[in-house]
Amino acid sequence: MSLWDAVVGQEDVVAVLAEAVRNRGAMTHAWLITGPPGSGRSVAARVFAAALQAPDDVDGTSHDAQTALAGTHADVTVVRTEKSIINIDETRSLVSLAQRAPSQGRWRVIIVEDADRMTERTSNVLLKAIEEPPPRTVWLLCAPSPLDVATTIRSRCRSLNLQVPPARAVADLLVRRDGVDPDLALECALAAQSHIGMAKRLATHPDVRAYRARVLAIPGSIRGVGDAVLLAGDLVETATEQSKAATTERDAEEKVALLRGMGAVEGAALPPTLRAQLRQLEDDQKRRARRALIDVLDRAMIDLLSFYRDVLVVQLGSDVELVNTAAAGSIRAMAASSTPEQSVRRMHAIGETRTRLDGNVAPLLAMEAMTVALRPQG
Secondary structure, X not given: OOHHHHOOOOHHHHHHHHHHHHOHHHOOOEEEEEOOOOOOHHHHHHHHHHHHHOOOXXXXXXXXXXXXXXXXXXXEEEEOOOOOOEOHHHHHHHHHHHOOXXXXXXXXXXXXXXXXXXXXXXXXXXXXXXXOOOOOEEEEEEEOOHHHOOHHHHOOOEEEEOOOOOHHXXXXXXXXXXXXXXXXXXXXXXXOOOOXXXXXXXXXXXXXXXXXXXXXXXXXXXXXHHHHHHHHHHHHHHHHHHHHHHHHHHHHHHHHHHHHHOOOOOOOOOOHHHHHHHHHHHHHHHHHHHHHHXXXXXXXXXXXXXXXXXXXXXXXXXXXXXXXHHHHHHHHHHHHHOOHHHHHHHHHHHHHHHHHHHOOOXXXXXXXXXXXXXXXXX
């Protein structure tokens, strides 16, 4: 299996990156890798980093390649954020790091997985480092679209755009790499709409599949406003539990580490200067907790959109493959009991809810408005 096999369904992009590894004349020091969620932007960046550190390792089994893929290589820095933005201080530390020569590898590679979360002011801090990088520093910026990155940044990067890979290509990867049953792999690849990371989670975690099945059961469970309100509350409660499970332990560890680093004892009174640092950490953790909650709810809404997309496919008599093959019975029942116009209106209501949550609306209110809009009409 080739190192590049992990970059699924992106043959043209792989050809460009592989040529840059082989030929220094085709290499550039700043790349902008874009594509819709699930297209494999960060995977492509990590594989490219691995190939740069170990150009002769075709299979990607060497220590340099494996640590680069994992983001633990001494000269490969992976930046990802669970907050709404990447702030200026974080960016300044990256700019400083970029000036150092690699300590062990051939290149110092800095991967920013969420370059779209840089504000214009933050991007300006990065600009000079990208314009005049040291000879062995490479920036790999990832974003959904070139338009999500400041014009000044994207004009100084070489752009590569990834497409959503075919579902069967994603299923083949799950079978080869993760040993997933072929039928389950295809079902999960379709359900994830070719999002590679989500397809793997669905295929390897039965509890994730069970939660998704609960979400897809919502449309058929709403008979009136009362049901809608109760289901919205259940969605938010479950999403809150999932997001807390993902952040609570980490928050506690960060607090202990900060207090230890300041020489303070947990529970003891802190001087004003130390209280300010602790308050800043707590504020960051609150923002991260909200982001985690919104991400869980957003994934549920994407699943609901896929359900109504399938309903619309059936209603219009299209021969397009269903995304939710396991829920085909519910989809056909909904298609028979509603009209295409109602399906479109419901999809629009879900889309509006996603926008509202990004605008800091209270999650419960937004979800209640959405589920009420999904109730049967007439």
